[in-house]
Amino acid sequence: MLLAAPPHVSLATYHQDYSPLGDSLGLSSLVAILPLVVLFILLGALRMTAWKAALISLAVAVVIAVGVYSMSIADTLNSGLLGAAFGFFPIMWIVINAIWVYNLTVETGHFDVLRRSFASISDDQRVQAILIAFCFGALMEALAGFGTPVAISAVMLIALGFKPLKAATVALVANTAPVAFGALAVPITTLSGVTGESVNDLGAMVGRQTPVLSVFVPLALVFIVDGKRGLRQTWPPAVVAGVVFGAFQYLSANYWSVPLADIIGALAAALAILVFTRFWHAAEGYVETDTDDDGPAPAAGTGGTRVATDTQPVVRDTPVEVFRAYAPYLAIIVVFVLATRVPAITGKPPKGVGESGTGLEAATRIVNWPGLHIFNAAGDPVATTFKLNYLSAAGTLLLLSGLITMAVLKVGAGAGVRAYGATLKQLKTAILTVMLVLALGFIMNESGQTTTLGLWMAGAGAAFAFLSPILGWLGVAVTGSDTSSNSLFGVLQITAASKADLSPILMAAGNSSGGVLGKMISPQNLAIAASAVGFQGKEGILFRRVVGWSVVFLAFMCVLVYLQSTPVLEWMVVGK
Template sequence: MSSGIVLASYTQDYDPIGNSLGLSSIVAVLPLVVLFVLLGVVRMRAWLASVIGLAVSLVVAIVFYGMGVGDALNSGLLGAAFGFFPIMWIVINAIWVYNLTVDTGHFDVLRRSFASISDDQRIQAIIIAFCFGALMEALAGFGTPVAISSVMLMALGFRPLKAAAVALVANTAPVAFGALAVPITTLAAVTKLPVDDLGAMVGRQTPILAVFVPLALVFIVDGKRGLRQCWPAALVCGLVFGIAQYAASNFWSIPLTDIIAALASALAVLAFSKLWRPVTPPDVTEQGGEPQPTAASGAAGPEPTGGGTATRVEERVVDSRSEVLKAYAPYLIIIVVFVLATRVPPITGVAPTKPGATGTGLEAATWIVNWPGLHIVSGTGAPVSTTFKINILSAAGTLLLISGLLTLPVLRIGVGHALRTYWRTLVQLRTAIVTVMAVLALGFVMNESGQTQTLGLWLAGAGGLFALLSPILGWLGTAVTGSDTSSNSLFGALQVSAATSAHLSPTLLAAANSSGGVLGKMISPQNLAIAAGAVGLAGREGESFRRVLWWSIGFLAFMCVLVYLQSTPVLSWMVVA
């Protein structure tokens, strides 16, 4: 496809100010500062703050870095395209499947199924907020688990603030592999590191965190007494989840990691509950007849099902085995579809690895294309990859769409109903779509112009101590944007740049960005708003923030120490080679 025309390319300059990496870094960080201030201080809506941050990144790229207007806009367009496909394509179809179960009442059947395991709120917190929340994170992410879990807990008698706090803290360990590992996929795209290596490395960090999260949940529900009386179940849950998450991410399937871990931990708690039951004081049993505030739909996330009022009459409903099976069917179908699509070679096929190559199996409908008109050269003179992958059949979002279509006859849903629900889902997620596309565009502009590399070179001045600080970047990114995916897009390339300059493992620090990011999820304004809206306490996000802040900081300190030790001979054996 040669036209004989030599296309101009942009060469990255990591010190545009000249002989002052510190001043160049101040300029490079402006888009992030603007984004953080607008979200965290001004409390502007996420989509608008993201668009303004994107505009600032374009100005910095053009005015200070000398990037052409066309190249800057084109870089942002590439990022926005990636933000929609595959990222939001996954979220749209996952929320669609969830909305179908709500419409048919099968989500309520699922909730009652969980409640039947135990009437002890501490065990319910583990099962619903951690295990089922992890499954929701695996399938959708982006605030879905917080909205759904908090409403389910409210329906079982939890106080509103406690339900919100439990749901927020529980939504940690699964986040890095959420939405079928979209954060890891995004991290691989912006860092150019193998997705399998990144997934394996994150799978050697967050599983350790997972061991302690269920213990934290029982403490939030019932303090020290809860730990004394329920630690065996919490420990079983955390250990099984951590082991399953490690095994799946390192040896089997990165997209299915959280699904496997969530189901394994739920089954473990169920089996353990048959053999052991905690002493349950009256004040932590189900308060079914006590009136609760009505749950409201969260403005920043998917609409939760039902209200917050639980009555004993409703809780005494006995669902038939066939109805319970139908309630679980969508998730079982998703697992089967993904196993067939990712683990059966004739179906999976072989994906193309470069533009012009062809694939087999599902990957026969996969194309890798050079993004039109974008030609970037790094500061070292090497070309920067600006390709875009279109995998129509093998994309996780498409597999979710197929799973949803297979679910229709099982739940007896007509095509018209399914289409109306799909449109409602698109409307429901419209601001989330804009936000994610804008944040990804911002990240790509910073990466392609060289702003990210400037910050990386400056931060590398910390040397080996940068490993101690690395998770904090991911934590800040997620805390502000509400998304580990967005945080990875913003800081993933920066982590790699700093790691290379400091002679540390790029894979380790890139993974640390995602692992640290999961701990910023619970204090992000977006998630706090979702939780407050779901439990009917909109406007009282500050109370939830104060309840979960120290958990976030404490877990972050643990992650910083873990990553630092992994960068030293003490735990270097844990690092993916």
């Protein structure tokens, strides 16, 4: 039922009712969760194409918003339009330009130079797995995300002699700790957008969770490549990479720059491995000898040899070519440091509608979304603004980095435009999917469906802290995106947190940190990995190889978040 409108509120508004089916919050929750159940079944069980599943689930959310929550069709569709707009800008605006920069390096051949540069650091494939899947994969996650690091890392590992399915497995498991800060922290930006919490606070809190996880991920990669023998012989570089990455991810997220957390962590870890392997070598090296992976994979620790068998002609790249291969990523770092850390350039953003900013933020405008006026059950207005930060947006900074890359790699304007067009064509389905999922999330949020679920789940009390990462894990496992999961469950997390007397920032961060562990088992990511290594249709084999790691890491994250909600680790929580 609708609440009576306060005297100062226009009648052309929508008032959220969190229990539209009467006093039974549980019954209302069963209806509110239907769009998510439909999405999970279509993606997880029926393996439907992501955009089709999102579209059908969106239709279900519209029907429930209109038929059960008494939201007008106009307000419902308008809420979805706001979500779709947010899905394109700033989210997909970042991804489009990040993939474009990567495609420029592929077109000019400098991606191969980069691969050979990594291979020259060590001929031990256990170290290569850490360097490429964990360090370089984290860099790719930072710049693009959305399956890109899995595909690129798997292909690079195969080029270095890894068996296809093992390469895919390593790439999937490695794509965990960096995910929350992927695509220049798009998941955290999205989480901030739907919850209203500060990007810096959310980034800092996630930066006190995933760095702990990162210590163990390289050790898992070494075990996948060479089992117990690999752990005995190669644990030192694995620990170095995990600790250095985690330390710099924490420092960046808490003190320097949330969008650059993965970039700084990845480069620091790669540099640490480069220096460490100059003084340390395993007692025995490890190189795969049989790249025929058509049948069941051998058990971990078998199928390799301690004798290098590389018979390919050696290609020696000039220092200039190596510099050019790294130049795009150096350009991104320089541009982002100047744009986000130099006050005279960064400026100050506007604080509200109609206000002006300074520096790059001078062009930023915050506007009320036309025709959308929503109030919560207490009669307070629900924010329905849209931020247009044309110059300071991460996607725009990536576009500028791409223009610099074109100059360094000597790419002509015509070739750059063609590469951009090819990138748009490559990402058209991803763009549609993300916009549909964000539309679904915004309709559920604005109509009150998500709050209904949060109020119901808050009944778990303090135990909700343990369940928080599981929600994020489930969301990413089904949607394939930490961004989408945060959009779907962000408001639910903080609603449940407020009712259970838990930190909203901790629970929201728990959603994102738990979500990173669902990435490796999501049907979309499994399909990307299988396709990258030429084993389409064997997603089931990959799933069985990685699901154990996903569950074990998830249990670890649940315990960590729960302890952070108690006096044991409460000192780790932002604001405590």
